[in-house]
Amino acid sequence: MIDGAYLRHALKRAMACALLAPALAGTFALLATLVLSLPDEPIAANILDRPDVLLSRRADNGRVIDADTECIGLSVGMSGGAPVRAGETAFARAMAPRSAYGCEPFLAFLETGDPYEIREYFRYWHGHLVVTRPALSVLAYNDLRGLTFTACVLLLGAATWRIGRDFGAAAGLAFVLPFFVLNALGYWVVATKATTFALAVGACLAFSRRGDRPAPLVAYFALGSLTAFFDFLTAPALIFCLPTIVWVMYRRRGAAAAGGADGKADRNADWRVDWRDVIALGAFWTAGYAGLWAAKIAIAAMVIGPAAWADAMGQAAFRIRGESDLVDAYWPGLALYRNVAALKSLWAPVAIGLFVAAPLIRADARAGLVSIWRRGRLPLALAAAPLAFLELLSNHAQIHAAFTHLNFAPICFLAGLALFGRTAPLLLPEGKPAKPANAVPASE
Incomplete structure (x- = not known):
């Protein structure tokens, strides 16, 4: 493609x-x-x-x-x-x-x-x-906390309302519920975290109306740049992946509408087109994120000298596998475990019950999970990417586990859609999709 x-x-x-x-x-x-x-x-x-x-x-x-x-x-x-x-x-x-x-x-x-x-x-x-x-x-x-709290609530409410209106109330509930379980409320009252949350949810709103258009490559470059500007290494992968899942949902809804009842006639129904466009979005987002972050270090090096680069590289290595009194080991999966454990005695069982046990216990929810695996692997890959980010930056994710566990929100969103029987927006049409046209519109 x-x-x-x-x-x-x-x-x-x-x-x-x-x-x-x-x-x-x-x-x-x-x-x-x-x-x-x-x-x-x-x-x-x-x-x-x-x-x-x-x-x-x-x-x-x-x-x-x-x-x-x-x-x-x-x-x-x-x-x-x-x-x-x-x-x-x-x-x-x-x-x-x-x-x-x-x-x-x-x-x-x-x-x-x-x-x-x-x-x-x-x-x-x-x-x-x-x-x-x-x-x-x-x-x-204290008033600043009130402002950040209000802004985040309004953004989340608007995104939930839009998804609920377009895909059903249960889909809106599946979108909003993970944030309450995963301590989004702890983000809303501190500006260093609220900016990350607002950017992620604001992007969901922005891209929810672009599913019927070509992939917004320049907009994703700008989103990556804004991530480098606002995010305090809290959840950069979330800022890319969650809005992209929402974008894919609207893309597939638009494809089904354009292709008739079974959605097979439109080029957007072909899985190769979706993967191609999301990979392109990821490349542009990464260029914006890494490029603007590197630009900041380059400007700092002009002020304090080339040692800025060595310091930045050393700090990056520390966040991946650095030695720390707060981290005992770097076994695969340990960063994910620490993030779940950081939910403490109440919310960890709630999260496991809602987003793991309940979808596995209910037969219709299990069928939804199977359908995601078979025909929704692109959203599934996007939901898993923030978890890979936690494992990659294992030192950072273990030290800050009480806050980085918001990266579980996309995978919980998919589990919630399965639990509430609303997986259809994630899925490709059944059967063999039509061969897509290769034409690319002249503008975004």
């Missing part, structure tokens, strides 16, 4: 992305510079309005909060009591920012001015600062 016409189509999109990349990098750099140019004093005062809120490791509903990562994120770009680098500009401060490590030293600095141990934190764009610093310039930190 990869012929000359499709290659020319993809090449045109790649050229457009090559032109877009410098504009995105420049925009990200400008945004980071602008928000780090805001004065620290009102931000510090608003963080200290309720320090107990920031120090709390659990929300009022009992779900775990990644407080230390939030403190690290909030401290990015602040002085920390360290001397300013000679000739440092606002741009240099934004491209090679410093941070604290944990809440206690950060809050001690805000309260007493005691300097903390500085960490160079240039490996990320820290896009969350675009949300936190302007908001904290005028709002107390």
